Amino acid sequence: MKRIETSYGVLEGATDLVYYKNGNLRSCKLEKYNAITTSIGFLVPQYGDMDTRTKLREAISFYDTGELKSIYLKEPVIVNTTVGTLKGEFITFYKQGTIHRLFPLYGQVSGYWSEEEEYQLAEKATFKIGELQVSNKMNSYCFYPSGHLKSLNLWSKEVVIVQLHKKNIAIRLGIAFYENGNIKSLEPYVPTKIKTPIGDIMAYSNEPIGIHGDTNSLILDEDGRIKGITTVSTAIRMNNDQGEEQVIAPHLVRSQLDIERWVISPITISFLENQVIIVDEHTTYRFNKDDFKWSTTQIGFEEIGHECGNCQGCKNCS
Template structure:
């Protein structure tokens, strides 16, 4: 099918593959010749032609059922208009109102022939001056609110930055998320970080963090800057309640590098409405109005718990 007619963007030429909704409107297209799409963030040309070593196969252009653009894989890196200024993108997803949802500076496919290192080498540092601090980093993706405000920033795993938090200056890996007013919502600690909580200081660090996107992270704050939840592999909790005492600590499980070596599995602690939940294989709920909780260091973040430290992040 060489041509596809769209309601909002006119005819699209060189269509090699077309998916449609049940009403017949286009859902997604692939192309073998250039098309220019007029969007609220500028004129964009979706990828066309066969895939190569780095380019992804599949739909270059996707639409909402309303006919508005949903996502685009660009033929070339293109500067687009954002609330942070003009930013270079190879892939963009949109809200239905035409505002940017996610922006990817690079969009190469990682496989046996094109590695993460290859893609990281292509990435260029981007400079930011935000309410949480000024820094420069190589970025995997940026997520925006419909208003245009930055929602989250995801970095390459090799990157580490420092930002301001309610707990002071913290080192961050993978990225962080923001409230719409620019205040810090969550971050992924690059090192075990002491965090002030309703039960005292707890060391926050998630050895299993993945950084696929940083909309949610290990340390989460309320809009008022109070900790809502964190993940720890370093602290145990001594709970003294009317019904007795209970000690909860990270479970020891086989390590990913060496299943013969047991390492602490991080547990999640959630605070809300005078209560605390400790989430591991089971959930322990504590009423902080009637119980007292003491945080105890059970795994020293300054000491490594496994043998091969050169390629392991389980202790920080």
């Protein structure tokens, strides 16, 4: 164990020290009580004996220039944010000292501590951002350097109802925001029909990025117009003036984790001024919107050619 001097005070009982090439401390664990002064007040990092839900990771980490980067707390604390007071057990920071990400709980899911047990510990957070009222159990929050909420990540059992274009949409996993509070992107709970500049498309991803909620299947511009959409069940058809037709649709591929299973490879469509950009598994297609007559067709797994085989977390069949 060592006694380490930092910009935030002395760390007593430091172990498992990791340093940057410039000699500055990168991270460490702690065996003794320490209270450090931060931009959000006094914080006590993890120390001493671990219990069954404690993650085996550093208690505190720093940027290579010495600023606090993350802290895993001995006990959750209440933090003042732009959307109200929130609880945090693990917090990451920008170099300037403002909160980057905040995790209300940060337990280690394992054979000794289940996700359900962690979920039961979670508490509902109630706040309003823009026109959206939220009252749910949150997995994590992300903030802009300014302090405004950038995104929130929901527990898998949680659903938020969002009104979009006068239609209520059930949202799972993640919602991202612009700095003014307007919604930037959403992750639909089930395949949801959305009107787009080229027709109705079912917004949904079978493999959403549910870690932080920053990137989702349905993307909006700052005025609420559809900017991008991911689908696993809509085919896009284009016809030009010469009578030529092209169809781009989701299709099945072998799972990278299990070659005996098939998974749907979605397509993503983006709308940029007069351009339509479609991305499938291997190719990016760029079209001038006015050069084609567009139509969309909703398809099911049987039309793709095989059962999905990837039911976990997917609502497409139900």
